Amino acid sequence: MSSSYKTINVSASPDGHVVTVELNRPEALNAMNTAMGEDLVRCFEAFQWDRAARCVVFTGAGAKAFSSSPRRRPSSRCPR
DSSP, X not given: OOOOOSSEEEEEOTTSSEEEEEEOOGGGTTOOOHHHXXXXXXXXXXXXXOSSXXXXXXXXXXXXXXOOOOOOOOOTTSOO
């Protein structure tokens, strides 16, 4: 898990069995956005090659929220 990501922090326990993925957008209450989605996809794609990882723990940066829902913009395609 040596890749660098824009919106998540990834760390592993000394034996590599437990990997912690921290959502790192505390200013937005760790709300999902496109960049975070891309980071998470790349992170989980890397897990398929990591034979040591056995458990993934999710956490959120900041003290207010683990993660809020993504900000939705009104769309003409979405029913109201």
